[in-house]
Amino acid sequence: MKKYDLIIVGGGMTGLRATIEAVKQDLRVAVISKVHPLRSHSVVASGGLNAVLAKKGEELEADTIEKHYQDTMKCGYNASDPEALQTLVGRAPGKIKELEKWGCLFSREKDNNIALRIMGASSFPRTIYSSDKTGHAIMNTLYGQCVRLRQNKPDLLRFYDEWFVQKLLVFNNIVSGVIALEIATGKMEIFSAKAVIWATGGSGRIFGNTSNPLTNSGWGLAVPLYAGASLRDMEFIQFHPTQLSGSQIVISEAARGEGAILLNRKGERFLESYSDSKEKKGLSARDVVSRNIQREILAGRGVDAKYVHLDLRSLGSKKIKKQLPGVRELCKTYAGIDPVRQKIPVTPGQHYTIGGISTNENTQTDIEGFFAAGECACAGVHGTNRMGGNSLMETLVFGEIAAQSAGSYIRQKHNRLPNKTYFENAFTEEKNKLQTLLDNEGMVKPAEIRNKMNKVMDEFVGIYRDGMGLVEAGQVIKELKNTYQNNMSIIGNEIRANFGLIDAIELKGSLDIADIIIQCALKRKESIGVHFRNDFPSAKGRPRYSLVKVRKNKMIIRHMAVRTRKKPITAIFSDLRSQNK
Amino acid sequence: MKEKTYKLSVFRFDPLFDTKQSFKSFNVPRSEAKTVLDALLYIRDHFDGTLAFRASCNQGRCGSCAMHINGEYGLACETPLHPGKTTIRPLAQLPIIKDLMVDMERFWEKYESIKPYLVRHSGEARQSFTNRKEMDSMIDCILCGACFSACMMTGLNPEFHGPAAYVTLNRFLRDERDAIHDQRMELVTGENGVFRCHSMYNCNDACPKNVKPSENILEIKKNIG
Numbered sequence A: 001m002k003k004y005d006l007i008i009v010g011g012g013m014t015g016l017r018a019t020i021e022a023v024k025q026d027l028r029v030a031v032i033s034k035v036h037p038l039r040s041h042s043v044v045a046s047g048g049l050n051a052v053l054a055k056k057g058e059e060l061e062a063d064t065i066e067k068h069y070q071d072t073m074k075c076g077y078n079a080s081d082p083e084a085l086q087t088l089v090g091r092a093p094g095k096i097k098e099l100e101k102w103g104c105l106f107s108r109e110k111d112n113n114i115a116l117r118i119m120g121a122s123s124f125p126r127t128i129y130s131s132d133k134t135g136h137a138i139m140n141t142l143y144g145q146c147v148r149l150r151q152n153k154p155d156l157l158r159f160y161d162e163w164f165v166q167k168l169l170v171f172n173n174i175v176s177g178v179i180a181l182e183i184a185t186g187k188m189e190i191f192s193a194k195a196v197i198w199a200t201g202g203s204g205r206i207f208g209n210t211s212n213p214l215t216n217s218g219w220g221l222a223v224p225l226y227a228g229a230s231l232r233d234m235e236f237i238q239f240h241p242t243q244l245s246g247s248q249i250v251i252s253e254a255a256r257g258e259g260a261i262l263l264n265r266k267g268e269r270f271l272e273s274y275s276d277s278k279e280k281k282g283l284s285a286r287d288v289v290s291r292n293i294q295r296e297i298l299a300g301r302g303v304d305a306k307y308v309h310l311d312l313r314s315l316g317s318k319k320i321k322k323q324l325p326g327v328r329e330l331c332k333t334y335a336g337i338d339p340v341r342q343k344i345p346v347t348p349g350q351h352y353t354i355g356g357i358s359t360n361e362n363t364q365t366d367i368e369g370f371f372a373a374g375e376c377a378c379a380g381v382h383g384t385n386r387m388g389g390n391s392l393m394e395t396l397v398f399g400e401i402a403a404q405s406a407g408s409y410i411r412q413k414h415n416r417l418p419n420k421t422y423f424e425n426a427f428t429e430e431k432n433k434l435q436t437l438l439d440n441e442g443m444v445k446p447a448e449i450r451n452k453m454n455k456v457m458d459e460f461v462g463i464y465r466d467g468m469g470l471v472e473a474g475q476v477i478k479e480l481k482n483t484y485q486n487n488m489s490i491i492g493n494e495i496r497a498n499f500g501l502i503d504a505i506e507l508k509g510s511l512d513i514a515d516i517i518i519q520c521a522l523k524r525k526e527s528i529g530v531h532f533r534n535d536f537p538s539a540k541g542r543p544r545y546s547l548v549k550v551r552k553n554k555m556i557i558r559h560m561a562v563r564t565r566k567k568p569i570t571a572i573f574s575d576l577r578s579q580n581k
Numbered sequence B: 001m002k003e004k005t006y007k008l009s010v011f012r013f014d015p016l017f018d019t020k021q022s023f024k025s026f027n028v029p030r031s032e033a034k035t036v037l038d039a040l041l042y043i044r045d046h047f048d049g050t051l052a053f054r055a056s057c058n059q060g061r062c063g064s065c066a067m068h069i070n071g072e073y074g075l076a077c078e079t080p081l082h083p084g085k086t087t088i089r090p091l092a093q094l095p096i097i098k099d100l101m102v103d104m105e106r107f108w109e110k111y112e113s114i115k116p117y118l119v120r121h122s123g124e125a126r127q128s129f130t131n132r133k134e135m136d137s138m139i140d141c142i143l144c145g146a147c148f149s150a151c152m153m154t155g156l157n158p159e160f161h162g163p164a165a166y167v168t169l170n171r172f173l174r175d176e177r178d179a180i181h182d183q184r185m186e187l188v189t190g191e192n193g194v195f196r197c198h199s200m201y202n203c204n205d206a207c208p209k210n211v212k213p214s215e216n217i218l219e220i221k222k223n224i225g
Helices: A013-024 A065-075 A082-101 A134-152 A219-226 A286-301 A313-323 A325-335 A390-412 A420-439 A446-460 A467-486 A499-523 A569-580 B036-046 B105-113 B129-138 B146-150 B152-156 B163-173 B181-189 B202-206 B213-224
Strands: A002-009 A029-033 A157-161 A163-171 A174-182 A187-198 A237-244 A261-263 A308-311 A344-353 A356-358 A370-372 A544-551 A554-561 B005-012 B022-029 B066-069 B072-075 B086-089 B096-098
Touching: A002 A013, A002 A174, A002 A390, A013 A029, A013 A134, A013 A187, A013 A390, A029 A163, A029 A187, A065 A082, A065 A569, A082 A390, A134 A157, A134 A390, A163 A187, A163 A219, A163 A420, A163 A499, A174 A420, A187 A390, A187 A420, A219 A356, A219 A499, A219 A544, A237 A286, A237 A325, A286 A308, A286 A344, A313 A325, A325 A344, A370 A390, A420 A499, A446 A467, A446 A499, A446 B036, A467 A499, A499 A544, A499 A554, A499 B036, B005 B036, B022 B036, B036 B086, B066 B146, B072 B146, B072 B202, B105 B163, B129 B163, B146 B163, B146 B202, B163 B181, B163 B213, B181 B213, B202 B213
Parallel strands: A002 A029, A002 A187, A029 A157, A187 A370, B005 B086
Antiparallel strands: A163 A174, A174 A187, A237 A344, A261 A308, A308 A344, A544 A554, B005 B022, B066 B072, B066 B086
16 A cells, blocks of 8 residues: 555646645645656647736736636636636736746747737637647646656655556545556555545547547546546536547637638638627637537538538748647648648537536535546536636646645644555455456447447537437437446456556446436536537526536436625725736 | 458567567458557457557647557557558567557656756746747657657667657757756766767657757757867
8 A cells, every 4th residue: 555645646737737736735745647647638738828917018907817707707608606717817827927937938929928819709819828739838847847846855756657546535525545557567556645636637538529538538537426526517518619520639729819710611701690600700609619610511501511611821821830830730640731721621529528526616526635626627617618728727727726725634634544444445346346347248349338429429419419319318328338237348358558458447437427418418408608409599597507426326416506706806806916916 | 342451460569478579460441540540449449458559649749659660650640551561569679568568667767867847047037039939849849759769879878868858958958048057968968978879860760740859969969069
């Protein structure tokens, strides 16, 4: 058994930011990640991150933190949690300062200021970026800081790369560690800890048509769910408007921010013909653009009946090479086209899991000592539709807060770890589960189950949903769960370096989370944000969030009113401004 | 009619059980795969779940799936399949864990030894536009390990830092905000340092991101004088 103060699960942007803060708090930390931190999907993030920066010699008069707050609130259809959102926009400028201090290579203007671009649904250019490879720049900066900390304080920080977390240990609703498997050796280990931070990212691979990596299976949400955590707003799945058609690659919103336009088969700027995208066109909120692209294709005005065109040509070769080199590279590699000269075929695709482990604005979940941040968590920042550029900022702001919360929890609460027998029993149970999975003899391969799940999620749980389709999807998932349990066998029977086995374990999580998404989508009989029901096309009354938990194999879904602001908005922001001075 | 397939010959080796390395042939339906990674995933899903290889982003950004494909280094997720046999080997110079999965520890250790982080002068000077622009050519490295594997010197001398580490080193040497320039130079002027590179350009050929480690190494050498 390995003992730590704090375990951070996930080495992406949230996990690394939390790590830096945790070491600063003098905690003994283990970072457990399924892949090397620099292989996390955060490195793929392209467009940038939002913060209101005060330029030299200029008061906060043009763009303001209030406007960042209001834009986000509006983009999420007034369903954002005010406290959480206030925390995000208020702390955002400080996070950029910090990255500057650590040497992050942001793109710059000729006057040496950090360059800004505009993203969808934003009223000002407030997205900080590094060409269109922002995630890569930030991840290298954060990982570098972690390396520095580890070189200076080797006793405090240890990375467990390519370890797969099987179980979150919770005893009497208090967290006590995790059980994890070292992929390369097949060795299982108990990690005991006084607190755990969860930072496992998205769950997009439940869908087939997604830009998420192979690693984002939904297992990251399933493990806390099995341990008793509640999930919030799981019906809200964001579809990015411009995924390169026939691939699983997003063409960054930065392209539209820089001036690219969307065209239908006839070469028309079709967004102008829809009332909700007439004004902001390509820079409308993501839900609107995705829906209208889909409508255009359904109405027979798509190219080859499958996609629309994203046209960058008017930007010119110089601007494309400077601001969007990644977009160009991806188009060349995966579609054989050069956006300098050719239009890019795009369709909407699953992109971001808005819902997640339910937390408050301090990343506290409903399990003591268990904190969650980033895409896997949901404090309600994004409301019902995430604004481009807010999720990277969310990882930094709430990653740091998670470590602060964990630190004060560890210092203030007594160490009430359960006895050795508890850990040993949990370990044996996990070991047996693994063996059962290896020994199972059935007719169906895990991949067949996964493919069917992907297909049904794409078909019935996409941009447009309706009751009948969701019921059918629910039925299919139920059958697939049954097959998983009773008629599946995996190929190969060794634990060591067996990725097929890991895939099979994760598939159980994918199915359970898919089921939850479907049931939450069924229960929400209205259309708001990214959740659009053809059979209930308008929003109903005050925004509510959904909360789901599983008790004794039963799924319980509740709807609750989104919190209202405690203080008047002007008072909140005068506080924030004085903090940022 | 029988569906057309891509033929793959995939390196297999389990150092715990196998006495010698071997290749196994697979036929993957053409409709199921466009890239080498698609084919490997198909093999894992349908033929042999124990085939070990790393993969994640599937779009050439995360660096997980660097391998040796038909005689060249590349990312499996970026390499299109062609009719005719595709032979796949793991990265060289690194110990094999299993099949195409190699132990990257030495690679990361060398990378981290060059201190891949900015140590600032006091104060918070902003980076100038010009200085930032100079870095455009050296920031695309995704640390996939292809150059490390292709390099003759990393094979001959286990202390040699390798091309990827030097690209990152050069990025910090060139950074006007960095306060430990001299310390960084000391790291690489020793007998296992940058002069071990004989400019064979294997790293440039191997790099899937066109980063040109050789040019960075030459620059460091010139810097030393």
